Amino acid sequence: MFDQSRDAPLPALPGVGYKPQHYADIIKDPDPVGWLEIHAENYMGDGGRPIAQLRHLAERFPISVHGVGLSIGSEGDLDPDHLGRLKHLIDWLNPASFSEHLAWSTHDSHFLNDLLPLPYTETTLAKVASHISQVQEALGRQMLLENPSSYLAFAESTYSEPDFLREIVTRTGCRLLLDVNNVFVSATNLKTSPQAYIDAFPVEAVGEIHLGGHDEDKDETGAPLLIDSHGKAIVDPVWALLDYTLARAGPKPLLIEWDNDVPEWGTLADEAKRAARALSGIPA
Amino acid sequence: MNVSQEAFRAGILDPDRLAPVGLCNPDGAQATKRFDVYRNNVAVSLSDALEAAFPVIRKLVGDQFFRAMAGVYLRKHPPKSPLMMFYGDAMPQFLRRFGPAQSLPYLPDIAKLELAMRRAYHAADAQTLDPQVLGALAPDALLASRFRLAPAVQVVKSDFPIHAIYLANTVPEAPKPVMQPECALITRAGFDPQIHLIDAAAAKCICALIDGSPLADTLADETLDLGVTLALLLGQSAVTDIY
Numbered sequence: 001m002f003d004q005s006r007d008a009p010l011p012a013l014p015g016v017g018y019k020p021q022h023y024a025d026i027i028k029d030p031d032p033v034g035w036l037e038i039h040a041e042n043y044m045g046d047g048g049r050p051i052a053q054l055r056h057l058a059e060r061f062p063i064s065v066h067g068v069g070l071s072i073g074s075e076g077d078l079d080p081d082h083l084g085r086l087k088h089l090i091d092w093l094n095p096a097s098f099s100e101h102l103a104w105s106t107h108d109s110h111f112l113n114d115l116l117p118l119p120y121t122e123t124t125l126a127k128v129a130s131h132i133s134q135v136q137e138a139l140g141r142q143m144l145l146e147n148p149s150s151y152l153a154f155a156e157s158t159y160s161e162p163d164f165l166r167e168i169v170t171r172t173g174c175r176l177l178l179d180v181n182n183v184f185v186s187a188t189n190l191k192t193s194p195q196a197y198i199d200a201f202p203v204e205a206v207g208e209i210h211l212g213g214h215d216e217d218k219d220e221t222g223a224p225l226l227i228d229s230h231g232k233a234i235v236d237p238v239w240a241l242l243d244y245t246l247a248r249a250g251p252k253p254l255l256i257e258w259d260n261d262v263p264e265w266g267t268l269a270d271e272a273k274r275a276a277r278a279l280s281g282i283p284a
Numbered sequence: 285m286n287v288s289q290e291a292f293r294a295g296i297l298d299p300d301r302l303a304p305v306g307l308c309n310p311d312g313a314q315a316t317k318r319f320d321v322y323r324n325n326v327a328v329s330l331s332d333a334l335e336a337a338f339p340v341i342r343k344l345v346g347d348q349f350f351r352a353m354a355g356v357y358l359r360k361h362p363p364k365s366p367l368m369m370f371y372g373d374a375m376p377q378f379l380r381r382f383g384p385a386q387s388l389p390y391l392p393d394i395a396k397l398e399l400a401m402r403r404a405y406h407a408a409d410a411q412t413l414d415p416q417v418l419g420a421l422a423p424d425a426l427l428a429s430r431f432r433l434a435p436a437v438q439v440v441k442s443d444f445p446i447h448a449i450y451l452a453n454t455v456p457e458a459p460k461p462v463m464q465p466e467c468a469l470i471t472r473a474g475f476d477p478q479i480h481l482i483d484a485a486a487a488k489c490i491c492a493l494i495d496g497s498p499l500a501d502t503l504a505d506e507t508l509d510l511g512v513t514l515a516l517l518l519g520q521s522a523v524t525d526i527y
Contacts, residue, residue: 045406049475069366
């Protein structure tokens with residue numbers, strides 16, 4: 001188990017996913033953004049502007065490193081080279097937080113650049129828990145694990161997602177990143193209740209919350225099919241689900257994710273302001 | 285029915301396959317369109333990564349051609365690493381054999397150039413050698429010296445006018461390329477990689493310096509203008525040390 005009280009944890013304020021085109025705006029006037037999240041893999045080059053910008057930003061903001069390529073849900077072993085690159089980044093940056101996904105992306109040395117789903121069974125539970133322990137051991141710190149967006153279900157699953165995550169926390173001592181948009185997307189797609197998901201979720205283990213936009217489609221039967229696209233504004237039902245979550249979980253660091261069709265800084269800052277309002281009434 | 289990640293991966297990259305059995309819609313029926321979401325995410329994200337990596341190739345062949353070509357490339361060469369900043373390193377070989385691109389024989393070398401520009405962008409930062417250090421050396425000592433060049437420094441040689449084609453597709457009002465062999469030097473004095481036209485003699489000399497040859501052994505080509513070549517390297521912060 002690892003020390004949960006780091007020197008400077010993420011503050012319970014709005015944060016945004018950092019995009020280089022916003023660099024000048026963020027330096028000039030970040031309000032109300034209190035911290036930044038970066039994708040680990042974008043900062044695994046040897047140098048140049050990305051690393052220089054990150055060094056500069058890290059002097060001014062708490063940084064959350066969010067991995068998208070570790071493939072923690074892999075059937076096979078973790079890629080030791082990639083874990084090594086991640087350790088190098090975490091060692092020099094010493095970020096406030098590191099998080100990854102309950103998903104896989106690499107199989108048989110092929111990286112698919114998407115967060116792919118896994119069934120929730122005794123077998124996958126043991127595998128994921130062992131991977132998380134390996135990561136925490138390698139990095140020398142506690143990590144956060146994020147709930148995925150689901151588009152389909154596995155017939156073989158024997159755990160609900162909240163129960164699976166709760167068991168991961170018990171076995172590894174990791175914490176959780178609760179993506180409220182993912183909860184809404186998955187619940188709509190799988191015809192379950194997002195509120196019931198939050199009710200069942202181990203909110204005491206939540207160290208960060210994600211919010212993002214999604215696209216709307218339909219499946220072949222005409223049933224709604226929401227796609228986690230991070231390409232537009234957060235919809236009202238997701239904001240409402242955030243309020244529901246904060247009422248249970250208390251104030252948490254809230255991240256606005258906008259990765260595609262990235263808007264002007266003002267639009268992103270407006271989303272962050274709305275997140276600040278959602279946090280303002282929540283007793284610590 | 286258990287779904288292996290091998291079956292999932294194979295289904296993702298082969299649009300003609302049915303989704304693996306055991307993946308379900310909420311009503312329990314076999315998933316079809318829901319599996320296509322993953323297929324689409326993977327194809328679009330890899331195709332986007334290739335577009336970001338090869339803007340000049342894309343401009344040369346047009347959006348529609350590029351998307352179709354990317355669809356073939358990403359199935360033939362799925363990434364082997366999660367570092368998408370380096371995805372596409374097999375593009376020169378791929379283009380050499382890609383039938384529909386044969387009418388543009390310079391494409392593989394343009395791909396090499398674009399890959400080199402990306403590597404330069406992400407290359408390690410380097411200290412610049414003070415040019416006075418070179419100036420202070422006696423001629424014999426200078427000729428015996430080996431040069432350490434910055435990690436961003438690369439040379440791309442081609443039978444085609446790669447420098448002119450690159451410029452014509454990135455800089456407004458650039459002159460029209462003339463069909464002739466060209467070599468390009470890539471440097472990065474600050475954060476933005478720069479591309480310079482160099483002649484074959486300079487290319488040979490700089491490649492030998494990169495390989496660690498003493499300066500005296502890089503001068504075989506009598507057309508080499510050593511003064512111009514060294515001035516270019518020093519002026520672009522390309523030399524980090526001599527030893």
